[in-house]
Amino acid sequence: MSKEAPTLSLLANSPIRPSLQHLVQNHTLWTAPIIILLFALVVRWSIALNPYSGYNTPPMYGDYEAQRHWMEITLHLPFSKWYTYDLQWWGLDYPPLTAYHSWLCGLIGSKINPAWFALDESRGLESAESKLFMRSTVVLSELLIYIPAVFAFCQTLYGNAYFKKYTATVLILLQPALILIDHGHFQFNHLMLGFTLWAINCFFTSHFVAGAFFFCAALGFKQMALYYAPAVFAFLLGRCFTERAGCWLFIQLGLAVVFSLGLLFLPWLGSLQDLAQVVHRVFPVARGLYEDKVANVWCAINVVIKLRQILSLESTVRLSLLTTLLAILPTAVHLGLRPSRKRFLYALVNTSLSFYLFSFQVHEKSILLPLLPATLLVLEEPTATALFVNTAMFSMFPLLKREDLVLPYFITILLWNWLLTGFKWSQKNAIESFTTVAIYGLFLLWHLSEAFLEPPAVVTGLGLVTPLGVGVKTTWKNLLEGQCGIVSLGEGFESLPVRIAAKVPQGSLEHGQFTSSEWLDRGDDRVMAKFTQYAIAAARQALDDADWKPKDVQEKERTVQAWVV
Template identity: 50%
Template sequence: MSCPSLLERSLQYLEENDERRAGGMLVWLFLLLVRWLVGLHSYSGEHTPPMFGDYEAQRHWMEITINLPVSDWYFNSSSNDLLYWGLDYPPLTAYVSYLFGRAAQVTEPSMVELTSSRGYESATSKVFMRSSVLLCDVLLFIPAIYYVARALYGAKQWTQRTAFVVLVLLQPAVLLIDHGHFQYNNVCLGFTALGVALILQGHEFLGSVCYCLALNFKQMALYYAPAFGVFLLARCFYRKQCILHIVKLAIAVVATFVLMWAPFCAYPSAAESCLSTLTQVVHRIFPFGRGLFEDKVANFWCIADFALKIRRHVTPELQMRLCTLMTFAGFSPSVIDLLRRKPTNLRFVLSLAVCSLSFFLFSFQVHEKSILLPLLPISFLFAHNALLAGWFGVLSTFRFDHYGCALEANILFAN
């Protein structure tokens, strides 16, 4: 920006007076304070039985993972009713739930008692749950954004780096969805950001591992897959020993997935084989049977349904094909460009933004909270277009879906 903002002027003052360490500490404390204050508000589904909301889903997964063997986590049973917030995210989400569940078992056992803890909402359990999200930010998301800032700005531009960190980490959508509504999206985003930073600095192997961890936490990280895959492949083409680099990346991907999924085969149930258990996990993660318009839809199909009446006239199978075709059409120019020209860091970030936006707009079962996925790489463009990145962060906070498909659903039922 041509004219320094108040934030930049304040940071410049600290830098000129050799107070960078104190300034960094103030930034950290401010970021944590804002997150904690957001958490003082109500959350998704508070005091609203029978399902209670996403807060209850996260608590319920802690309950399931510490009380049932790993082989039963994704199967329906008398102790694990999949219609009541059954696990539908990849294994790393379950493992994180297990760790927090063990901690909850020590601090407040009744919070994670099997079945009887449904809808549990004590004051201390709320503090525990809010603290768990904050801990994920402290250990992963905030450091990852710092690392991205260092990769983008270098070691010397302290003012620009710190301003970038503040602007990214104080975006309303980032704060409200995880610390208000209540979810752990920043774990997935943190691994993704760390992967991007590592790749920008030339550490493709570790960057691939981090991205695979993001995929194993939330399947929506697939929004970034075309950009990650094609960019890394294109980089290999411009290096000596191309095949060796490709093999290294393949090892990173395979090893990470084997590590994440191996427990389901290492500890199988008596009734299920390793293959059937893995198949059930995949089925839970990708529930195509729910249809395109399951629950709320926040993308192009929500608007298109008004004019085209897709739900009435298009079969679910054709809906899926249309989603796939439109999504590929959306991101193809970006990944083709990565192959046609020498891949640069800026083209990588732009491709991440284009691919994730394409998935958000056209793919299958996109809910409003998925806006965080394109928001992350677009935020990385602050250095190149602060106006675009800033306004996108503001606009992404508004939930247009409630005025779209929800209204259309009411009209359909009324007719």
């Protein structure tokens, strides 16, 4: 028993330990995997009962509609049109394995009810039955790929040390960020992460070629798996030098990669134009340096230095590429020279976090990639892992709040931290303890302020009155999802893009012009006073940050006001 006790004091108070001891005393330890699996499924289905991205927010809805739409187009259209069909309505922008998965889900769903995925006619469908099916596809996909990979990883790493094995399994499966994004927000990130974890399992058991197949599957499902590529490449290259038949292994790995990627892209290999369109959709350079307000270096620098105004798009691509390479190079070289299982996990954290901090076009959900290897190290680095998980969750709070996932946010964080520590922190390092408490205290203070204090208003975008600190793209997202009202005092903005104006829930769209008057009564003296206070400085800065450009000086000076509903 003593040899299985955790060596790290943070885990000493975990409630998982007495639960496992109870099973041992009753000779029912064999039920532990079943209990863990059922508990993990209950948590996922509980989160699935909450709203999702774009819930009841026409006309464009959100990521839920994007996933449903991909099932629709892959089911009804030939391969050549998958990446070209009506790109303004959630055009497919993930690699082919995502498309194949969408086709399979759409095929199964259409057998149940063809109306769920009728071409064009099913856009925005939110019937109770279709939502149940869509939620089921996420749960079943995770049950088939990600969850078995977690069990296999913990078995490979900890063997018969049942306390460590099952504790790690629980903490990995109940990591809150992935659950909230996939089962709340609605995505299939667990498939990319599951394929990656199967690759790790294969590497750890010296099945390197099989691991290469799985990693190519991860890349073929979501291009963000490239965050792991430097560590994977360095680890496998290092193994080619340390293995007895290293040269033959190198050839096998090369053939496995070429065969896997060739198989994934096979339907488009007959036309360079079609293949180029797939690559263009998968790597959308035109979107810009970063998306929304994400906790990476470029977004932080933008507060002081407006790189997107100073540098061209090509220059920002080169800058982000150079800084990312410089950040990952030491880790990759070290791992390649001294490949080992433990170094590989740490390298996965370092390289994926480097991509998150420095690479081009990062979304806040990209934090899920460094979170996977960090969570795999939960028994080795419990304090650091806990801090990482909680910080990642905090960074995604604005996204989750917009989608009415605040209650699941707090419940899943509390559940995971309780399972890790029992809310009894026993750290011997005073500096580490003080730092951890200080950071968590700041998180708590921010949440209390956000909940009970009314933030000052600030004008962003085209003069939109929003809470202080909300960025231009976040403002647009709130507007398009119906969380803001908008009114034009004067003539409409003639050069306001039709694609944007058509999404605005309030008002009307006529020939690309947005005109509305029904939100005038939303104003009051308090709001107008704040509008006047912040308008001049903030509106000019926000107009410079926005992608929209006025056609003339007069249009730039027109006033557009919005009030949070």
